[in-house]
Amino acid sequence: xxxxxxxxxxxxxxxxxxxxxxxxxxxxxxxxxxxxxxxxxxxxxxxxxxxxxxxxxxxxxxxxxxxxxxxxxxxxxxxxxxxxxxxxxxxxxxxxxxxxxxxxxxxxxxxxxxxxxxxxxxxxxxxxxxxxxxxxxxxxxxxxxxxxxxxxxxxxxxxxxxxxxxxxxxxxxxxxxxxxxxxxxxxxxxxxxxxxxxxxxxxxxxxxxxxxxxxxxxxxxxxxxxxxxxxxxxxxxxxxxxxxxxxxxxxxxxxxxxxxxxxxxxxxxxxxxxxxxxxxxxxxxxxxxxxxxxxxxxxxxxxxxxxxxxxxxxxxxxxxxxxxxxxxxxxxxxxxxxxxxxxxxxxxxxxxxxxxxxxxxxxxxxxxxxxxxxxxxxxxxxxxxxxxxxxxxxxxxxxxxxxxxxxxxxxxxxxxxxxxxxxxxxxxxxxxxxxxxxxxxxxxxxxxxxxxxxxxxxxxxxxxxxxxxxxxxxxxx
RNA sequence: CGGGGCGUAGCGCAGCUUGGCUAGCGCGCACGGUUCGGGUCCGUGAGGUCCGCGGUUCAAAUCCGCGCGCCCCGACCA
Numbered sequence: 001x002x003x004x005x006x007x008x009x010x011x012x013x014x015x016x017x018x019x020x021x022x023x024x025x026x027x028x029x030x031x032x033x034x035x036x037x038x039x040x041x042x043x044x045x046x047x048x049x050x051x052x053x054x055x056x057x058x059x060x061x062x063x064x065x066x067x068x069x070x071x072x073x074x075x076x077x078x079x080x081x082x083x084x085x086x087x088x089x090x091x092x093x094x095x096x097x098x099x100x101x102x103x104x105x106x107x108x109x110x111x112x113x114x115x116x117x118x119x120x121x122x123x124x125x126x127x128x129x130x131x132x133x134x135x136x137x138x139x140x141x142x143x144x145x146x147x148x149x150x151x152x153x154x155x156x157x158x159x160x161x162x163x164x165x166x167x168x169x170x171x172x173x174x175x176x177x178x179x180x181x182x183x184x185x186x187x188x189x190x191x192x193x194x195x196x197x198x199x200x201x202x203x204x205x206x207x208x209x210x211x212x213x214x215x216x217x218x219x220x221x222x223x224x225x226x227x228x229x230x231x232x233x234x235x236x237x238x239x240x241x242x243x244x245x246x247x248x249x250x251x252x253x254x255x256x257x258x259x260x261x262x263x264x265x266x267x268x269x270x271x272x273x274x275x276x277x278x279x280x281x282x283x284x285x286x287x288x289x290x291x292x293x294x295x296x297x298x299x300x301x302x303x304x305x306x307x308x309x310x311x312x313x314x315x316x317x318x319x320x321x322x323x324x325x326x327x328x329x330x331x332x333x334x335x336x337x338x339x340x341x342x343x344x345x346x347x348x349x350x351x352x353x354x355x356x357x358x359x360x361x362x363x364x365x366x367x368x369x370x371x372x373x374x375x376x377x378x379x380x381x382x383x384x385x386x387x388x389x390x391x392x393x394x395x396x397x398x399x400x401x402x403x404x405x406x407x408x409x410x411x412x413x414x415x416x417x418x419x420x421x422x423x424x425x426x427x428x429x430x431x432x433x434x435x436x437x438x439x440x441x442x443x444x445x446x447x448x449x450x451x452x453x454x455x456x457x458x459x460x461x462x463x464x465x466x467x468x469x470x471x472x473x474x475x476x477x
Numbered sequence: 478c479g480g481g482g483c484g485u486a487g488c489g490c491a492g493c494u495u496g497g498c499u500a501g502c503g504c505g506c507a508c509g510g511u512u513c514g515g516g517u518c519c520g521u522g523a524g525g526u527c528c529g530c531g532g533u534u535c536a537a538a539u540c541c542g543c544g545c546g547c548c549c550c551g552a553c554c555a
Contacts, residue, residue, distance in 0.1 A: 004516080011549090013548095013549070013550095014548090014549085017548080017549095028547080032546085032547090084554095087553075087554095088553085088554075109555090138555085140554070140555080142553080142554060143478080143552080143553060143554085144551095144552095144553085144554090149555090150554070150555075154555070156555070203555095223554095223555065224555085225555080226555065258555065259555085260555050261555090262555055263555095291514095293513070293514055294513070295512090295513060295514085296513095328513090328516090329512075329513045329515090329516075329517065330513060330514065330515075331513075331514085331515040331516055331517085332513090332515085332516045332517090333515095333516090334514095334515050334516080335515070335516050336516080338515095347514070349514055350514095351514075352514095359514085367515085443551090476554095477554095
């Protein structure tokens with residue numbers, strides 16, 4: 001057990017705060033609720049960004065950039081939207097030393113200003129679909145903040161698409177939901193549950209919202225990405241109309257979807273352990289760290305030379321770092337890189353050189369268990385294979401954790417027992433009153449109605465009336 | 478905004494109850510040596526608006542008042 005980090009079981013929240021600071025992901029800012037993302041944390045975000053961006057482009061979406069400031073009146077055009085966001089707006093009232101004619105909102109999200117522009121750009125059915133994404137910062141004045149999970153300012157991507165038919169728009173929200181799910185599984189090794197949000201949990205201004213929900217290592221749920229089918233709500237509010245094939249004026253159907261820097265928090269809380277971070281190999285800023293080990297001065301050059309050679313052989317295909325710092329002991333470095341979550345460590349000492357091998361230590365398996373010798377002959381094959389195994393290892397561990405903390409509950413008593421520790425899968429009658437009562441009594445909310453429904457009929461976990469949907473309940477971040 | 482905790486060196490803390498000498502400890506940092514296959518050891522040294530303002534007092538980190546900030550738990554949220 002580490003003395004440098006609070007144990008997860010002792011105080012998960014404290015563990016999280018400590019590891020984010022100690023692993024150099026981020027720091028607190030002088031401005032309340034904001035954060036400084038440090039280079040190591042930012043590189044992780046860049047990896048997330050690049051992988052998502054690649055997928056967006058593969059599905060025909062393109063990037064653009066819209067302004068940070070939005071006229072206040074834009075927000076007011078969509079009733080539910082403004083009601084949802086009004087409490088958390090940052091508003092600029094002065095500029096250039098003068099009071100502004102109209103206050104400017106610092107964007108909490110960009111549906112309105114993008115809607116305004118879409119109205120101008122879309123004239124004909126030939127202009128559709130319009131598939132735009134932007135990478136941006138947004139500001140929401142939150143009551144309580146936590147590094148990465150909820151900060152006043154955060155980074156994200158927001159996709160905004162416009163379509164000729166509701167089916168096409170729905171299809172895009174589902175396409176992106178699949179894309180997010182694929183990203184979570186294959187890059188972040190987080191087994192998310194894709195599903196539909198309940199009416200009370202959906203985005204302000206949406207017809208319906210989809211989500212990928214992940215379970216953190218304390219059993220709580222984290223909404224890790226959302227996609228929204230906005231119907232014609234914003235089209236009507238912003239007059240986004242086009243002429244169809246029959247020369248008739250129609251409103252478009254729009255969507256929006258986003259993943260934020262919260263994803264960094266999801267990675268931390270999905271895989272981290274009492275030694276520190278455990279980063280998924282495909283996202284890790286450093287995939288392989290090489291620690292040279294020597295005892296005597298005359299061994300030093302020999303070992304460093306071998307370490308450099310290993311680095312050169314791997315660095316074309318992997319993100320490799322050689323830790324050649326002389327003032328620190330090998331043992332210290334082991335702990336340090338474990339805390340930073342580097343998925344694979346290669347140790348090279350005189351004994352290894354003599355045997356024409358290196359020692360590889362997996363971050364996902366403690367101590368001796370995760371160590372193996374790799375012959376220098378098949379370095380380029382064996383090391384990527386080990387990284388692949390780490391990905392599989394943490395992914396399977398995350399699934400096992402999620403499944404062992406998810407209960408199919410048949411009674412409200414079982415439900416009460418389940419939600420403090422994880423997810424409860426239960427029938428729900430679709431009535432917001434039951435949902436609200438459950439929240440009031442247990443602090444658990446409907447995380448989603450999973451896409452994967454068993455069908456059939458059951459009894460609502462709260463009121464006992466006939467129910468046709470299974471909902472996943474949990475306490476959420 | 479309600480409840481709780483905290484604010485003293487870069488970080489973590491002690492000292493405060495019962496006011497008093499030069500404000501201390503661990504880690505880190507700098508320098509020298511020693512060590513290096515799982516957080517080496519020793520020595521030397523640098524580093525302080527004791528959160529701020531006001532009050533009580535011969536004397537305040539310590540007592541009193543007001544304010545500010547941070548963290549945790551709740552109500553709202555990507």
